[in-house]
Structure formats: C-alpha cells, structure tokens
Amino acid sequence: MNHSAPGLDHADTIVAIATAAGAGGVGIVRLSGPRALAIARELCGRGLRPRHAHHVRFVGADGEAIDDGIALGFPGPRSFTGEDVVELQAHGSPVVLQQLVARACALGARHARAGEFSERAFLNGRLDLAQAEAIADLIAATDARAARAARRALEGVFSDRVEAIANSLSALRVHVEAAIDFADESLDTMGGEAVRRQLAEASAQLAELLADAERGRKLRDGLHAVIVGPPNAGKSSLLNALAGSDRAIVTEVAGTTRDVLRETVRLDGLELTLVDTAGLREGGDAIEREGMRRARADR
Numbered sequence: 001m002n003h004s005a006p007g008l009d010h011a012d013t014i015v016a017i018a019t020a021a022g023a024g025g026v027g028i029v030r031l032s033g034p035r036a037l038a039i040a041r042e043l044c045g046r047g048l049r050p051r052h053a054h055h056v057r058f059v060g061a062d063g064e065a066i067d068d069g070i071a072l073g074f075p076g077p078r079s080f081t082g083e084d085v086v087e088l089q090a091h092g093s094p095v096v097l098q099q100l101v102a103r104a105c106a107l108g109a110r111h112a113r114a115g116e117f118s119e120r121a122f123l124n125g126r127l128d129l130a131q132a133e134a135i136a137d138l139i140a141a142t143d144a145r146a147a148r149a150a151r152r153a154l155e156g157v158f159s160d161r162v163e164a165i166a167n168s169l170s171a172l173r174v175h176v177e178a179a180i181d182f183a184d185e186s187l188d189t190m191g192g193e194a195v196r197r198q199l200a201e202a203s204a205q206l207a208e209l210l211a212d213a214e215r216g217r218k219l220r221d222g223l224h225a226v227i228v229g230p231p232n233a234g235k236s237s238l239l240n241a242l243a244g245s246d247r248a249i250v251t252e253v254a255g256t257t258r259d260v261l262r263e264t265v266r267l268d269g270l271e272l273t274l275v276d277t278a279g280l281r282e283g284g285d286a287i288e289r290e291g292m293r294r295a296r297a298d299r
Contacts, residue, residue: 013039014112014120015104017097024092029100031086031109032117037073039107040086043100048073048086058090060103067096081117082124130159137220142271146219153216161209168202222264222271231278239263239276248276 013033019026031039041047044056048071058066069090079085090096105111113119118135121127127135134153141147152158172195227235236248243263261276 013109014116015039015101015109016112016117017101018087018117019092019097021094023094027090027092027094027097029088029090029097029104030117031088031104032079032081032083032112032120033109034084035108036084036086037075039104039109040071040073040088042107043088043103044071050075058088058100058103060099061106066099066103067091067093077124077126080126081120082126083120128156128159130162131156134158137216140220142222143219143266145270146216149216149219158209158213161205165202165205165209168198168205172198172202219270222273224273224275226275226277228277236261236276239274242274 011034013031013035015029015031018028018030037048043058044054045059046054046056048054050073052072054071055068056071057068058071060066067090069088071089072087074080074085074087076083076085088100090100101111115136118127118132122129122132131154134150138147138150138154141150176195227238229235236250239248239261240246240250242265244265247263248261262273263276264271264273266272
C-alpha cells in the first residue's frame with residue numbers, strides 16, 4: 001500500500017550518513033531516490049549490479065580518490081524505502097563521510113531530513129506506522145529486552161495483533177448492522193449473546209495489547225521515581241545507596257538538599273531515574289522553599 005500524502009514530493013534523491021557520529025572502522029553513506037544509482041555510478045566509476053557488493057574507489061569531481069570501500073545497490077521497489085537505494089561503505093572518518101555526502105549533493109542529491117528514510121519507507125508501503133516507530137525504539141534500546149520488544153514490533157507482531165482485533169470488530173459490526181437493517185428477513189446473523197461474547201474477547205485482547213504496549217514503553221523510556229519526605233528522612237542516603245556512589249551530600253543538618261538531584265541507575269536491566277528532592281516541611285529560608293516547590297512539581 002502506498003501512503004503518499006499531498007504536498008510531499010519524493011521525486012528528489014536524498015543522502016545522509018547512516019552510521020553513528022564520530023570516528024569508526026566503517027562508516028555508511030546512504031542514498032535513496034530516482035538518481036541514487038546514477039549518482040553511485042559517478043562516485044564509483046561503474047554501475048552496480050543489484051544486491052551485490054562491489055569493491056570500488058570513490059572519486060571526487062577532480063578524479064582524485066576520496067576513499068576505497070564497498071558499494072551496494074538496491075533497485076526499488078525491493079529496497080528499504082521502496083525507491084532505488086545505494087549504500088556506500090567507507091572508512092569511518094567523519095571527514096571522508098562528509099566528502100562522500102558533499103559529492104553526492106554536487107551530483108544532484110540533497111541532505112535527508114531526520115527520519116526521512118523511514119518516512120519514505122512508510123509512505124511507499126514498505127513499513128506501517130508501528131514498524132517505523134519500532135526502528136527508532138530499536139536504535140535507542142538500552143538493554144536486550146528493549147531491543148527484543150522493538151524487534152518484534154519491527155517484524156510486524158504488534159501490527160498483526162492490532163489488525164486481528166480490528167478485523168474481529170469489523171466482522172461483528174457487519175452482523176450487528178445486518179440484523180438491524182434486515183430485521184424482517186431470515187439472515188444467518190449472530191445472536192445477541194454471541195455478539196456480547198465476541199465483544200468481550202476483543203476487549204480482553206485489546207486490554208492485553210495495551211498492557212504489552214505499556215511494558216514496551218517502560219522498557220524504552222525507563223522508570224522515573226521521585227524520593228520525597230520530610231528533612232533528614234534518609235532520602236539522599238537512599239539515592240546514594242541505589243546509585244552506589246556519594247552523589248548527594250548527606251549531613252545531620254535539616255535542609256541540606258536544596259535542589260533537585262537526578263541519577264540514572266540500572267536495576268535488572270531496566271533504566272530507573274531517581275530524583276532526590278528537598279525535604280518537605282513548613283518554613284525554611286527562600287532557597288529551601290524554592291527547593292520544596294521544585295520537589296512538589298517533580299512528583
């Protein structure tokens with residue numbers, strides 16, 4: 001299915017560095033669009049056989065070598081974006097990768113917007129919205145469970161469950177509308193009890209799906225816990241114990257903690273952000289009162 005929206009022109013070719021910022025052994029520059037293969041031909045000095053890796057020399061406008069590397073071409077629609085896609089694998093120097101991007105732009109490409117490759121995959125029907133969001137979740141995953149959940153969503157497991165519930169409700173709607181519109185005719189429609197039973201089943205499936213989605217959100221975003229209480233109740237000591245270091249100053253003087261202090265820890269693979277706050281009490285000087293105001297705002 002093509003999801004192309006009015007006002008979005010994908011007749012241009014986009015280019016971007018596809019690997020993380022900084023230096024590395026290998027860096028990847030990706031192109032997508034109608035001129036991707038032609039630009040690759042100019043950059044590599046040869047055409048690319050579909051879905052084959054080619055050892056090539058990337059050359060600039062003056063014929064000087066930019067780098068040696070691997071080039072792969074994926075003609076659309078059998079590509080990630082559904083368009084012609086090229087991946088150029090060079091040494092992971094930021095300078096080299098920027099030179100490749102600049103050369104591609106000189107040959108007719110433009111810099112891709114953030115997320116535009118995934119956007120084109122969605123608009124061209126290669127991914128649904130849940131799968132497109134799962135790509136960002138997989139990239140940001142901080143532990144194996146979060147990565148596994150994102151991977152399942154990317155494979156379409158979440159979308160399949162949503163579609164199954166939607167199809168079940170649509171089928172029930174057909175039976176209910178038929179029973180209302182053709183009440184005087186002998187149609188083979190469900191009785192009220194069967195409709196209620198299937199609605200209950202769909203409701204239970206939806207509740208389970210929402211619970212799984214919430215668990216996935218917690219795996220992705222982590223948990224947020226605010227430690228509140230009166231002065232000298234042990235809030236900062238608890239933060240230090242959980243963090244495994246003396247992050248907060250601990251004294252016997254009431255009101256030592258004046259500002260909000262955040263520390264991120266990992267418990268059983270789950271990211272937990274702890275927030276130490278000023279002790280809550282009546283009175284206090286202006287600075288302590290501001291700390292208490294922030295503590296209440298963070299709860």
